[in-house]
Amino acid sequence: MRTSWADSVASSPSEIPVSDNSSAPRPTRSAYVPPHLRNRQASDAPSLPGPATERPGFSGTASGSRWNGGGAPNPEPGHSGSGYGYTGALVGRGGSGGGWNNRNRGWDKRERDVNPFDDVVEQASGEQENTGINFDAYEDIPVETSGENVPRPVNTFAEIDLGELLNQNIRRCKYVKPTPIQRHAIPIALAGRDLMACAQTGSGKTAAFCFPIISGIMREQYVQRPRVGRAVYPLALILSPTRELSCQIHDEAKKFSYQTGVKVVVAYGGAPINQQLRELDRGVDILVATPGRLVDLLERAILSLMMIRYLALDEADRMLDMGFEPQIRKIVEQMDMPNRGVRQTMLFSATFPREIQRLASDFLSNYIFLAVGRVGSSTDLIVQRVEFVIESDKRSHLMDLLHAQRENGAHGKQALTLVFVETKKGADSLEHWLCMNGFPATTIHGDRTQQERELALRSFKTGKTPILVATDVAARGLDIPHVAHVVNFDLPNDIDDYVHRIGRTGRAGKSGLATAFFNEGNLSMARPLAELMQEANQEVPAWLTRYASWAPYGGSKNRRSGGGSFGGRDFRRESIFGKNLDYYGGGGNSDSAAYGVPSNYGGGYAPGVTSAWD
Ligand SMILES: Nc1ncnc2c1ncn2[C@@H]1O[C@H](COP(=O)(O)OP(=O)(O)OP(=O)(O)O)[C@@H](O)[C@H]1O
Numbered sequence: 029m030r031t032s033w034a035d036s037v038a039s040s041p042s043e044i045p046v047s048d049n050s051s052a053p054r055p056t057r058s059a060y061v062p063p064h065l066r067n068r069q070a071s072d073a074p075s076l077p078g079p080a081t082e083r084p085g086f087s088g089t090a091s092g093s094r095w096n097g098g099g100a101p102n103p104e105p106g107h108s109g110s111g112y113g114y115t116g117a118l119v120g121r122g123g124s125g126g127g128w129n130n131r132n133r134g135w136d137k138r139e140r141d142v143n144p145f146d147d148v149v150e151q152a153s154g155e156q157e158n159t160g161i162n163f164d165a166y167e168d169i170p171v172e173t174s175g176e177n178v179p180r181p182v183n184t185f186a187e188i189d190l191g192e193l194l195n196q197n198i199r200r201c202k203y204v205k206p207t208p209i210q211r212h213a214i215p216i217a218l219a220g221r222d223l224m225a226c227a228q229t230g231s232g233k234t235a236a237f238c239f240p241i242i243s244g245i246m247r248e249q250y251v252q253r254p255r256v257g258r259a260v261y262p263l264a265l266i267l268s269p270t271r272e273l274s275c276q277i278h279d280e281a282k283k284f285s286y287q288t289g290v291k292v293v294v295a296y297g298g299a300p301i302n303q304q305l306r307e308l309d310r311g312v313d314i315l316v317a318t319p320g321r322l323v324d325l326l327e328r329a330i331l332s333l334m335m336i337r338y339l340a341l342d343e344a345d346r347m348l349d350m351g352f353e354p355q356i357r358k359i360v361e362q363m364d365m366p367n368r369g370v371r372q373t374m375l376f377s378a379t380f381p382r383e384i385q386r387l388a389s390d391f392l393s394n395y396i397f398l399a400v401g402r403v404g405s406s407t408d409l410i411v412q413r414v415e416f417v418i419e420s421d422k423r424s425h426l427m428d429l430l431h432a433q434r435e436n437g438a439h440g441k442q443a444l445t446l447v448f449v450e451t452k453k454g455a456d457s458l459e460h461w462l463c464m465n466g467f468p469a470t471t472i473h474g475d476r477t478q479q480e481r482e483l484a485l486r487s488f489k490t491g492k493t494p495i496l497v498a499t500d501v502a503a504r505g506l507d508i509p510h511v512a513h514v515v516n517f518d519l520p521n522d523i524d525d526y527v528h529r530i531g532r533t534g535r536a537g538k539s540g541l542a543t544a545f546f547n548e549g550n551l552s553m554a555r556p557l558a559e560l561m562q563e564a565n566q567e568v569p570a571w572l573t574r575y576a577s578w579a580p581y582g583g584s585k586n587r588r589s590g591g592g593s594f595g596g597r598d599f600r601r602e603s604i605f606g607k608n609l610d611y612y613g614g615g616g617n618s619d620s621a622a623y624g625v626p627s628n629y630g631g632g633y634a635p636g637v638t639s640a641w642d
Pocket residue numbers: 157158161202203204205206207210227228229230231232233234235377378504505506507531532535536
């Protein structure tokens with residue numbers, strides 16, 4: 029039976045305390061700036077954020093309140109019960125009616141927020157999201173941290189001072205307790221530290237970077253933003269590699285920031301720019317974007333990055349590989365974004381090849397490296413199978429799988445199945461063939477219009493077309509509940525891509541199945557695939573082990589060292605043992621002394637705190 033989130037929260041042992049106004053520090057009114065004075069400050073130079081460690085409220089530990097002394101404004105009358113009010117971070121738009129240049133409008137906006145919790149897409153199974161989640165499956169995962177003075181992890185949301193409005197939304201999402209990546213990453217981010225974080229697919233990384241950003245913006249003092257020309261000045265930028273992923277992060281961030289007054293806008297290519305401009309014009313605190321559209325907006329001077337306090341790269345290794353790196357460098361280093369150390373930078377992914385870690389360190393300052401599980405490992409919630417199938421047999425083999433699945437499915441219903449192929453043409457042709465053979469399918473790839481892509485995704489999510497044939501455009505980040513089976517019809521050439529693809533199932537503590545078709549065209553994948561499967565306690569067929577022993581090591585971007593040592597760690601750590609100290613300190617930061625002594629190593633918790641592997 030379906031229950032509302034309120035019911036479920038009432039019956040669940042929620043760990044988030046109800047705000048207690050008597051004990052909670054009361055926001056003071058000192059930061060209040062009357063509306064008539066705000067518009068006069070047009071010529072004021074914008075107050076650029078100070079270095080992370082100097083930011084008010086960032087210096088303390090993650091626990092304990094950061095709300096006192098911050099001068100957060102008092103909520104408007106009638107909102108006092110809500111605990112902490114949004115400060116109404118401002119975009120002065122010179123009387124444009126942008127609607128965000130005073131706090132009253134901020135609160136009006138809050139009241140007008142469309143309730144994102146009413147807009148749950150009807151899922152294929154008819155279940156509501158997040159029921160039956162078993163995050164205990166992640167509890168035994170080893171955690172590695174390295175860096176200076178790593179803040180302690182928390183066990184409950186109650187231990188973190190995110191603000192009552194955000195806490196309410198966490199309850200609405202039915203998140204009862206933080207996932208391991210959230211337990212570790214949120215305190216680190218709330219302490220203002222730069223972070224390179226790696227955790228398995230489907231383990232809750234989105235919330236791990238969204239919560240601290242939203243909470244940080246909520247607790248910022250009144251932020252005066254400049255008014256120069258038409259530009260808008262977001263405070264946070266979240267970049268992701270695909271349009272669909274940006275939309276998904278935007279939807280999630282909107283849920284988390286519901287009624288907090290924090291305004292989230294998405295900008296991505298392939299969709300009409302005018303609507304995105306209108307949204308931006310209404311004001312933006314957090315901008316979620318794909319790099320191409322962002323550069324377009326920057327070049328049109330519609331957007332300025334000079335007020336960015338938080339920069340998050342989701343799928344960061346993808347964002348920094350050869351395809352995207354020049355664009356990211358341009359955005360981060362050649363536009364007007366505050367330098368590293370001034371802004372706070374957070375990089376998240378399930379995979380982080382060493383070479384990319386090294387590159388990424390250019391964007392970070394004195395950062396903490398966090399790995400929940402081995403870097404690049406797959407979750408053992410996914411049962412992985414690999415079958416030897418020659419090219420010409422692939423279709424009939426797929427058909428057999430789909431028939432078997434239909435027979436085993438509830439009421440003969442087809443379980444959601446995601447089929448990855450190599451090429452766009454191959455995707456269209458397979459989709460056509462499936463439809464002709466009685467299996468409703470749709471497709472998502474780069475040659476389809478954005479509208480077609482979005483329709484396809486929706487049709488798949490709702491179960492109307494329970495088979496989605498996709499290229500790698502759907503490999504990363506997409507969180508589609510109830511995907512029961514991922515088929516690698518064509519294996520990718522890189523094991524990290526395989527990890528992301530199969531990660532579309534077995535998410536949020538649920539189990540899933542992944543089947544790969546392997547043949548002699550995939551020799552370079554034999555070894556990394558066998559190693560990955562072995563590591564995830566999967567049955568490795570004897571023939572694959574044989575191929576693995578013959579095949580040259582391939583299928584990875586310098587990700588693993590091959591042989592025994594599994595190179596899934598902070599590359600600074602590997603450098604130190606290889607006497608290569610250049611990288612310590614997170615890309616040239618002067619606070620690097622602590623890294624110079626290998627014996628200091630062991631996770632980087634503050635003295636007296638036990639091992640980083642817990
Ligand atoms: N604390 C929590 N409690 C319950 N569900 C959660 C929690 N945190 C996240 N989730 C849910 O877990 C699912 C996976 O989260 P998310 O998409 O952030 O994973 P991810 O780690 O970013 O995966 P990927 O590497 O594939 O991008 C989502 O449906 C999300 O709503």
